[in-house]
Amino acid sequence: MTVEQQPIASTGASTGASTGGLRELKKQRTRDALLRVALELFTTKGYEQTTVDEIADAVDVSQRTFFRYFANKEAVVFAAQDTVEWHFVDALRERPPAEGPFTAMRRAALSAWDSIEERLSPVVPVTLYMRTYQVIESTPALLAIHLRRSAELEEHVARLIAEREGLDIDADPRPRVAVAAFTGVMRVAGGLWGQGGDPSVAAIRELTAGYLDHLGPALADDWREPA
Amino acid sequence: MTVEQQPIASTGASTGASTGGLRELKKQRTRDALLRVALELFTTKGYEQTTVDEIADAVDVSQRTFFRYFANKEAVVFAAQDTVEWHFVDALRERPPAEGPFTAMRRAALSAWDSIEERLSPVVPVTLYMRTYQVIESTPALLAIHLRRSAELEEHVARLIAEREGLDIDADPRPRVAVAAFTGVMRVAGGLWGQGGDPSVAAIRELTAGYLDHLGPALADDWREPA
DNA sequence: CGTCAAGTGTCAGTGGCTGACACTATCCTC
DNA sequence: GAGGATAGTGTCAGCCACTGACACTTGACG
Structure with missing residues (x-):
């Protein structure tokens, strides 16, 4: 090789x-x-x-x-992931200020998936990245690091949201709370996609969209109405 | 020593x-x-x-x-954490079926903190556990593992909730989504508590309660009303 | 061309972790 | 209570990720 x-x-x-x-x-x-x-x-x-x-x-x-x-063995794995995450942040920055926080995050995520290929392919072939993501999800040591990195990203995004809304992040809990809920759902979607059979960008995009739609209903305490 | x-x-x-x-x-x-x-x-x-x-x-x-x-160096750190987490799960199991999923999780968390001392002290002094938790939050390698463990717990709790509500966890996304949002908020509270100055059980209990209260408002897309 | 600095290989060492094997201490039976 | 089965321990050798030190090579630049 x-x-x-x-x-x-x-x-x-x-x-x-x-x-x-x-x-x-x-x-x-x-x-x-x-x-x-x-x-x-x-x-x-x-x-x-x-x-x-x-x-x-x-x-x-x-x-x-x-x-x-590379600082360590893991760093290689997350080199591509890094690009993907910043791509999402950039997409979020471009959302019009009129959009509410949650709508902005949702649309940023979806639009980021739509344009991921151009951004990623100079670094690494997209299919290789997809396979790498599956390795992350299925390797406990990597999953752990992935989650910690996500937590850092989350903090970053929370600050962005606070800024957007003109709020002091240390005074108002809503930015962090909203972002936590959002990324929690994203993670569930990512996890299920990792287990599922379709390793395409389209698949995770749709999974994400669907799960985000369920966040509102899921928080209502009465689930008698079907999802 | x-x-x-x-x-x-x-x-x-x-x-x-x-x-x-x-x-x-x-x-x-x-x-x-x-x-x-x-x-x-x-x-x-x-x-x-x-x-x-x-x-x-x-x-x-x-x-x-x-x-x-101990399987590895980390395992020692999480021995006590394990007890705490199962204590929450037990508390959740005891919530009356009439309570909605979110209410049940919220009350289980608060009641678990109330009774943590009796459960924990045979294993390890409570103050030692509290200090240990701060070590987890401030050591990147440990934080990573903590988050992965939380994700596992999350899956477990989601199954419990699905069971409570008589739902098929693979057909209805709401259990996983609700639990993801819930534990996301719990994590934010835990993180801030770790940085804050008050290492008492009461402090994290109150922080948790306050942040959970903001979840509903945070998901609304209009934040013009103050929190 | 020659000097300087950046990049690389080699080497020795630390710390987490594992398999193999011999040894010791408890346990259980007669 | 002796004696064999068995659980638990120490020792040793070794793998792998990672690091500091130092000498060597190679591109940069006047």
Whole structure:
């Protein structure tokens, strides 16, 4: 699985090209190679079954070098996830101020899924990301970290919502509470999608939309009316 | 910090005494000693600054023995948390069927805090547990695991709610959605309590109650009315 | 071209965790 | 109460993630 250095010109954008020095370019290539090889290995033989040595060997660098590019083994897994999450935040920032908080979050999530491909593919093929997400959901150690990262994102989003509504986040509990409820539902959808059989973007988009619709009814204390 | 074996009679209940053989008793004592020494060290010098060797040495057993009692270093931390969580589940089971799902969860949480002391103190002093919880909230690695455990608990609670309401959990999304929103809010309260200055049971109880009250208003899309 | 700095490999070491195996202590039976 | 079955423990060797130190190589730039 060795990844040979390709001719300089053909590198496809990648993360953030910065200035075009040869040094910078090689770094970019190494990072890309490590990222893709790692995800490929994780999705085929499993996260815990893959050692850092294997990844490094496949890219012909030392283990030490791997750790200079990624703070730890998990960091590789969440490199793509990071892009996806910021994509959602960006989408939320673009919602018109007239929309209420919940509507804004809902529409941001859906529109983010619609345009995820363009944003993600320079970093990593979308299908590889999808498979990676399934690995996250099914590997306890990764799921744990994913949830903590989600909690951090949640805090970030709560501040954004507070700002939107012109509220002091430490005085008014509603931003955090609303966001907590929202991301709670998102997580349920994500979890079920991870177990379900359809690993497409469309599938998670629809699942998300459906579950969000049930939040209002679910909080009513009387469930005699069917969902 | 060596913990010497006390005379047989004076052992205070502990986890689950089972039959009174000498073997069993020694095991119980070792486990207890490991648990308390570990929590004491974690809360004083920090989780990551404490090595398993230190804990084992303090109890005069080998590192290997530590790992025979606890699957890993984290398991010690969550031994007490486990008791607390099951206490909530038990409280939920005791709510009258007439109560709606959300009301039942809310009251179960509050009543669980009211009676946590009796349930917890045989395992570990309550103040030690409180300090441990703060360690969890402030140690990224532990927070991650805590969140994953919460997600598991959440699934369990969702099944309970579905059962209560006579619903098929795979057909009706409301149980999972309601529980996700509920525990999302609980988590926000827990997080803020961890940062705040008052490490008492009363403090988290009140914080929880207050935040749950805001869930309804927070989901309304119009926040012009103050909370 | 030569100097400087950035990037890399090697090495040694720490900490969490596991399997194997021999040893010791309780238990249970005769 | 001796003696064998069995549970629990210590020791040892080893894997893997990760880190600091240091020497070496290679692109950057005057």
